[in-house]
Amino acid sequence: MAVGLWLVGARGSIGTTVTAGLALLPTNASTTGMVTALPEFADVGLPDPGDLVVGGHDVSEVPLAERAAGLARAGVLPANVLSLVRADLEAADTRVQPGVRGGGRPGIEQIQRDLRSFSYQHHLETVVVLNIASTEPLSAPFGGTLAELDSALDAGEDPLPASALYAYAALDAGLPFVDFTPSTGAAVPALHQLALDRGTVYAGRDGKTGETLVKTALASMFGSRNLTVTSWAGLNLLGGGDGRVLADPDRAAAKLASKARSVRETLGEDVVAPVHIDYVEDMGEWKTAWNQVRFTGFLGTPMTMQITWQGCDSTLAAPLVIDLARLTARARSVGRVGALDELGFFFKDPLGSDEHRLDRQFRRLVAWAQGLRDLAPVVAVPSTVRPGRSKVARRMDAVAGLGAPVRVDGVAGRGEGTGWVGAPVTSLDARGIGEA
Amino acid sequence: MAVGLWLVGARGSIGTTVTAGLALLPTNASTTGMVTALPEFADVGLPDPGDLVVGGHDVSEVPLAERAAGLARAGVLPANVLSLVRADLEAADTRVQPGVRGGGRPGIEQIQRDLRSFSYQHHLETVVVLNIASTEPLSAPFGGTLAELDSALDAGEDPLPASALYAYAALDAGLPFVDFTPSTGAAVPALHQLALDRGTVYAGRDGKTGETLVKTALASMFGSRNLTVTSWAGLNLLGGGDGRVLADPDRAAAKLASKARSVRETLGEDVVAPVHIDYVEDMGEWKTAWNQVRFTGFLGTPMTMQITWQGCDSTLAAPLVIDLARLTARARSVGRVGALDELGFFFKDPLGSDEHRLDRQFRRLVAWAQGLRDLAPVVAVPSTVRPGRSKVARRMDAVAGLGAPVRVDGVAGRGEGTGWVGAPVTSLDARGIGEA
Amino acid sequence: MAVGLWLVGARGSIGTTVTAGLALLPTNASTTGMVTALPEFADVGLPDPGDLVVGGHDVSEVPLAERAAGLARAGVLPANVLSLVRADLEAADTRVQPGVRGGGRPGIEQIQRDLRSFSYQHHLETVVVLNIASTEPLSAPFGGTLAELDSALDAGEDPLPASALYAYAALDAGLPFVDFTPSTGAAVPALHQLALDRGTVYAGRDGKTGETLVKTALASMFGSRNLTVTSWAGLNLLGGGDGRVLADPDRAAAKLASKARSVRETLGEDVVAPVHIDYVEDMGEWKTAWNQVRFTGFLGTPMTMQITWQGCDSTLAAPLVIDLARLTARARSVGRVGALDELGFFFKDPLGSDEHRLDRQFRRLVAWAQGLRDLAPVVAVPSTVRPGRSKVARRMDAVAGLGAPVRVDGVAGRGEGTGWVGAPVTSLDARGIGEA
Amino acid sequence: MAVGLWLVGARGSIGTTVTAGLALLPTNASTTGMVTALPEFADVGLPDPGDLVVGGHDVSEVPLAERAAGLARAGVLPANVLSLVRADLEAADTRVQPGVRGGGRPGIEQIQRDLRSFSYQHHLETVVVLNIASTEPLSAPFGGTLAELDSALDAGEDPLPASALYAYAALDAGLPFVDFTPSTGAAVPALHQLALDRGTVYAGRDGKTGETLVKTALASMFGSRNLTVTSWAGLNLLGGGDGRVLADPDRAAAKLASKARSVRETLGEDVVAPVHIDYVEDMGEWKTAWNQVRFTGFLGTPMTMQITWQGCDSTLAAPLVIDLARLTARARSVGRVGALDELGFFFKDPLGSDEHRLDRQFRRLVAWAQGLRDLAPVVAVPSTVRPGRSKVARRMDAVAGLGAPVRVDGVAGRGEGTGWVGAPVTSLDARGIGEA
């Protein structure tokens, strides 16, 4: 059955590449860059990429086909595929809604209405909400409990940045939420509680696609050779939309904080590790990251390693977005709840884990995935309707089943054990619940 | 009890660094660069570095202290330690013999006499013979059986290059042999047979300390991200004695063959992977390796990574030499025979294994080492005297017990700490067998 | 009046880029990369790029438009210009003849027939013959005099490689010859004599577009700071047709010899300067050159500089080809004869000069060009028909005036704009001289 | 006759290297890195390096010999020269005074007392005051006239940062002042006026020794090839005292401003050119600068060049400091006044010039120096005592002749034409003018 992939920031470089890539996968044999295409992930019950239906939010109105043409000019997409993917991009465009207008409870409800409508129209088993919108400025995360958060929201306050509104909306509806950006997203204690309450999962944050990927691969090398890293300095030069956004020091701060946390947790507090990000417009969709690593060997002799990484961020990120959609959908279906620390392999700042070494993260991911092999999808115990939630949300829980994987009655759930969140379409239909 | 570390090429850069390093270890807390100093290797029964006694062969007559002064000028050894290690270097110098004069059976016998004398004088439990001599020209290895090899040797032929003479001498005497160079060493079918016959171990070859180390660390990264490496080109610039030797195209060929094998086995046959080595005298003891990796990601977009490695080869190699001495001595003592594929982590061209990915090699090494934790040293069943061997060799087996892990009497060995190969010194003494 | 640009290797990457670029210049304001578009070269009497008519030889039959599409896929040409240049490329294709079939005198005569026909059909004032064909294997150049060369040719021998046949054909016909490759071309004593005899010019060789360009720019820096360069090592990785050809060690030898000569003459004999070229197919039309420079400063402290150059060779070479056509046509028209050492700025191995420092070469070029400002084109004194030349050639001289800068009558030439070598078209026409 | 070299910051890395280097020059043939040792500067009348006497100010009390030992450990000085230079360093130490205590007029007067005392004790013909102290924080330079500046100083105000106090003290005394740092120094309109009034010279600022050196060498290359640079991004990693000071963002701002000015003036306003400086302690006295240059060629194809510079700043700077002392002393002696724009070759931010291209700067320097060849030293016309100066200063002018190259009487100046500023020692002596 179809699974929704709801991209917050659907019309950005990554979003466009994901959508074009999904359109090409059936005819184009190559799944290069997709981790879940490795043999290790065969037969572990992941939804097929062909079953993913893309929708999303964006504040941009530039159509996907136009973005794709720009990406082809920049060498991100092969020029000759534009015509092949045009129809799919146009179709996906109709499923992209304007980004959240206004914050607080009304914002959450708007998002949930869009998600429900998406789920309903496309008969989706579940919807993975995945944030690939522009990085937000660094902000002090809301520190209170879920009850306190709900009180604030009910009182008309707006204590959450946009990324966390999306996380709230998704988790509250029992849907998986993934943060591919360094924005706040679900990294708020109250939202962790919400995920547990609603029996759903979240993962994040900040996709590990370049400099940090290499860093966490090499950290194991230095570690296993007992070589002491004394400094690791880096410069990131990038153009593109992401570069333009990160030219704003407040937003770069979020990214740099995420990178710094990764270095510290990987190499220890004592390593001198300055990192810079510069917007260099003529780089287009490309990034150059240069790193200098200084380390000492036997008898204290200092040595140096330098790395120049010239990557195309969207090319690296897009297949991981597809991986994350497949993996979180599956995790949700088998009843896993809370932070998916098993997915740390994908992130610079892995929620729920402080393991950064790439090889260990990969082993952990594979071990977990292999453990899914024989698990039937479960229908999770329905979460009770939490007190203090908005009326609309409660009505949604009670009636539509969107989010909470309710076994409404003995026969519900599209045959035994199917359990995908998202209400059975026919039931929704029968009950006359829709947007209109 | 003391363990001998017999370095073939003892007066080279690595040999000098090993000897100086061992002298410093007791007072200098730092074991940076020594893998066996990691917590994973505590309590697994390795001989203490302080128990290693260095001896060896070399064709050079430059004293160790003079080489050490040169290394200090080049920044390999801290200038202020020269005075601290002088006495130890001078002592070690007295244990270095002229390199093998002449090949064939007489050469082997000369080496064995030197080994026996070393073992005898220093009351050694065993002797690890470890090749760090200049790389030999690439040569077609002897392809025949052990019997054929012995016949050739007995007929006065000289079918083995020097490195293989050392391997023969060591293995035949039941001693562990390690090849840290790309030279032939034990990588000959007949010598594998010899190791099995004599119940001893060997490991090799070509220490993995720079470009290839990084390559096999990053190969896992590309692999786990399902990114396709299309080319990996490299240039190695080095000075020093090793550089001077490798300026000879025939000798460089051996090194390049070892590097190429590693790339092919790691990344597949299709990767275009040219590698060059140049002798650049002004680099002194330092090496710069530059690598360009091209890889493709999602939808075929090509990307590039470049690595510049500026290392001091002897600093990187010396602690590994100590590791290998400790690990092979221990392996021998617990009765392990044949190629030590568990030590592939240390080598560019791992004998007995075709796994090159650093993370897997490390896990395998650790798992094996942990398995040693509770093993008591054993005295292996003595090998029978092989037919067809030279008279001298046979006499040695029968009488001296050097090498062959002879159970001198019914109960000896195991549990009484005598079990190290190398005959108990007193027995040797008692039997009146010595050099004179 | 129109000037012919006869490209030997017209269907290669450079040839295609030149032809596409000339087609675009009138509408596309940008002359980036063209040296003669700098203000220093305004008003010095160079023929307009719009007056160049491209023709040439090639052994390939792949049409220019198809090559151009490949270059667009590789990012050398912008994808959106393909349609704009298609007609021009197709027209140029009709002016490309099969490369020389067979050597010796018959080969020369074939080339001259093609040149004459080209000149005749397109009413050309002169024709610059410019070699951008695949690099030839290194060969011992013919060392004899012009008379000896002609005797050999007349005797049916074939003492010249193809590039020198082209040079002979051009110079003998009084046309400028430029060698943009490291092949022999005009770098033969006898051909220098021929150029003098026939009153024409030649320039070369091996376009300086990447690694060597940077080297000769930086050599001045080190020199003016009195810093001593001790080594300069380099690796060149390239794909494309040129890369494929240079994968042949014999051909790479020619290129490496040219590079080495440049280093030696620039930095002195003592600098250790190994250079390698590797064919890395996945680089397509791109090249990466990596260089490590070691130098010492005050009190002998060694320091290091490393350079990574990622260029598109054809993009760099094509505008220089146009520059060379303009400059040599002008030089010829003002009566300059012999090796154009003033053009050393363009070449790795400047014929007629051993100055390699880029800044000095540039000043020399500019000074010379400025000196052309007020020079009227001259019709050089016609060379006498040399004895010993083939009959066909002699007939050509006597009749057609192609090549030999014949003063057709007492007053012709100078001041009436006919002065370009190559006979005035109407005269040729009048005399009824054609191919047969 | 002896010339004083008064180093502000004499005990820093550069100061120590200068002093050690001068001590070694007589016995050590090598003048590598000294521009004035090139043949172009022979016979142009420069004072001999052996005639330089080093003195200076510093706020540090670490003796020069101790600093030198540290530099040797860091590889800046060869370890084996320490004993050779010890006596010279200890002697120089006695000529280093505590840095200026307090600002304003009293500070200036303290500096002048120290200069006078230095000149007097060492019988100096002139004294070049050269700033190599730690970079000051960026500050708004005093914008008023000299009269306004003097009024402020007389009113007890302190409108000048320390570097400008030194400049004032030197220029007011008729001595040459050189700023090797990006600090304010003489770059104040009022101090330019002061130099003119007192008939002396100044030069600066911010020695061009690494990244910017390369940048201004390559800028000419791109320019002469008509290639358009679109971005030039850089990262500088350095340790040492200078690095520690530049870790302070206010001070780094001064350096970055100087670098940015250089890029803008060299490459134009439109080039995107972010630059960063990071203090990476484990780099010791070494610096790594990494630069990425993006440029476009024919038809707009973008290309990339990357540069890694691994230099030892003090090694690069020290010989230039000696050059500057020789050149400014000579310029002063021939009567040159004001900003020495001919010395732009040495500086990132050349005072009096906006030419940054290295090759042109070098030609200008050489042409100027050659013009000095036949110039006899002149005794400049004595500056009148400016109104509004402090009493002490006026008394100094009138009496001591320090600074103002006063021809006190018809025969003054130690024989005709000797003319070095700094009072004739015997006269000073005769007049009994001392410190008290």
Ligand SMILES: NC(=O)c1ccc[n+]([C@@H]2O[C@H](COP(=O)([O-])OP(=O)(O)OC[C@H]3O[C@@H](n4cnc5c(N)ncnc54)[C@H](O)[C@@H]3O)[C@@H](O)[C@H]2O)c1
């Ligand atoms: N590409 C990578 O390798 C990588 C790695 C880690 C993290 N990321 C992060 O992924 C995100 C997307 O990267 P990109 O290159 O596609 O950037 P992009 O600028 O091309 O796209 C971002 C999109 O988000 C939209 N957007 C902005 N604010 C929004 C909002 N409030 N609601 C909905 N949409 C909004 C923008 O209109 C734009 O279309 C960035 O935050 C980036 O930092 C990317």
Ligand SMILES: NC(=O)c1ccc[n+]([C@@H]2O[C@H](COP(=O)([O-])OP(=O)(O)OC[C@H]3O[C@@H](n4cnc5c(N)ncnc54)[C@H](O)[C@@H]3O)[C@@H](O)[C@H]2O)c1
């Ligand atoms: N340093 C590393 O990182 C590294 C890595 C892999 C392999 N290796 C190999 O290790 C070896 C030693 O390296 P090094 O830097 O010490 O080189 P080195 O040149 O400094 O030392 C080699 C020593 O071997 C001696 N020697 C030569 N032929 C001999 C013979 N027949 N018998 C005995 N001694 C002989 C030489 O006299 C010299 O003292 C080389 O083969 C090198 O390729 C080194």
Ligand SMILES: NC(=O)c1ccc[n+]([C@@H]2O[C@H](COP(=O)([O-])OP(=O)(O)OC[C@H]3O[C@@H](n4cnc5c(N)ncnc54)[C@H](O)[C@@H]3O)[C@@H](O)[C@H]2O)c1
């Ligand atoms: N591109 C640069 O920056 C640069 C710099 C210096 C020298 N060069 C030289 O310029 C030449 C052309 O480079 P390219 O990149 O265009 O190479 P290419 O391989 O794309 O083109 C070479 C062309 O020459 C043709 N050719 C081969 N032999 C011939 C012959 N005997 N007669 C006529 N045509 C023949 C081939 O068919 C091909 O079309 C090479 O020799 C190269 O080494 C190039």
Ligand SMILES: NC(=O)c1ccc[n+]([C@@H]2O[C@H](COP(=O)([O-])OP(=O)(O)OC[C@H]3O[C@@H](n4cnc5c(N)ncnc54)[C@H](O)[C@@H]3O)[C@@H](O)[C@H]2O)c1
């Ligand atoms: N080394 C280079 O290549 C280079 C190039 C351009 C500019 N510079 C500049 O040269 C200066 C010196 O560099 P360094 O590497 O020797 O630095 P350093 O830190 O080793 O030395 C600076 C010295 O100045 C002294 N000092 C600080 N404030 C002072 C004051 N008010 N009065 C007198 N002395 C004072 C310090 O005590 C120290 O001894 C720095 O400003 C640096 O930015 C250096």
Ligand code: NA
């Ligand atoms: Na974490």
Ligand code: NA
């Ligand atoms: Na200026």
